[in-house]
Amino acid sequence: MSEVDRVIHEPARLxxxxxxxxxxxxxxxxxxxxxNLTKGNLSSHLMKLEEANYIEIEKTFRGKIPLTLVRLTEDGRAAFQSYRKTMNGLLR
Amino acid sequence: MENLDEATRRPMRYLDEDGVPDLLLGLNSLLVGVIFLIAFLLPKDSSIGRIYIFAAQILWGCCIFGMRWGIRTLRRKVTFPRGGYVALANCKVNSVSLWAWRFLRVAVVVAVTLMTAQLLMKNEGTLQRFALPMIAIGMSLAMSVAGWRYKLPYLQWLGLFAVCVYPFQRGGVGLYWMLIGLGTVIAVGGVVRLRGFIASHPLPVETA
Structure with a gap:
């Protein structure tokens, strides 16, 4: 059985x-x-994804309001594609 | 896997929820219809008529750029503070909806160009025989495909309407009325959806 990426496999992170x-x-x-996650929960999941270099987080401001922008990195995109391929293979 | 596909489409669906593009597209269509209807009704030989036709081209250009600016501004002020900001990835070339909207824009540009040419050259025969059916079919197809892609039945009804009113058009003036009618309906649909979006997405406490 192929190895499933545990970082992405968690439902909220997926x-x-x-x-x-x-x-x-x-x-x-x-x-x-x-x-529908709480702020704290979402933050911790984002941190884990950032540690795995799957996303990048940019903290900026919109006027006076803090704005946190999140982007998927190339590694993250590749990991997501690979995860989908693996799961498709397992379900077949 | 089906849920994953659905999740990847959510950003696009979210940007369609607020009705802002419909509102601005409708207003744009309404304005263009009014601008060129006035041009059609003004006496062609008078200097006012000639100046207005020239000004109408500039107004038409302003409407197109104004639409893009309007969508961005409304989203920045209304949509993003309520539901969050999202920017779509560059669309793939095979996106059906993207092609449908491109087609619609091209159809409208062609329509207005032909209308202007008609006003200037008074060559109504060619326009009525070839251009108007193509424009009606083009608009209808674009709205039907976009309606199917975004699951918006009213756009499909409007597509059907665009084709049905074609036989009742009398030269160019019928097309202007069609632009005004369709624009009004699309804009009203956009307002209704925007109101629904505002009601279902209250401002978060810290930004309220």
Whole structure:
């Protein structure tokens, strides 16, 4: 059986990566609304994905409001594609 | 896997939820229809008529650029503070909806160019025989495909409407009325969807 990427395999992180794969970049609020995670929970999942170099996080401001932008890296995109391929192979 | 596909499409669906493109596309179509209807109704031989036709081209260009600016501004002020910011990845060339919208834009540009040519040269025969059916079919196809792709039945109804009203057009003036009618319906649809979006996406507490 092929090895499944444990970083992406976790459902919340898988959803985050799937959402980001359909976008160039998204902010924290969008991810929070779409995943229904709490701020703390989402932050910890984002941190894990960032440690694995699957996403990059940019902290900036929109006027006076802090804005956290999240992007999928090339590694993250490749890992997501590979995960999908692996899961397709397992389910076949 | 089906859920993953659905999740990857969510950013695109989210940007379609707010009705902002519909609102601006409708307003744009309405304005273009009004601008060129006035040009059609003004006496062609008068100096005011000639100046207006020239000004109408500039107004038409302003409408196109204004639409893009309007979408960006409305989203920055209304959509993103409520539902979050998302920017779509560069669209793939095989995206059906992308081609449909490109086709619609080309159809509208061709329509206005032909209308202007008609106003200037008064060559209505060619226009009625070839250009108007193509424009009606083009608009109808673009709206039907976009409606199917984004699961918006009202766009498909409008597509059907665009084809059905063609036989009732009387030369160019019918097309202007069609642009005004369709523009009004699309803009009203956009307003309704934008209101629904605002109601379902209250401002987060820290930005409210």
């Amino acid at each position: 959803l985050i990566v799937a959402l980001l794969s359909g976008a160039k970049e998204a902010d924290f609020l969008f991810l929070q609304r779409e995943t």
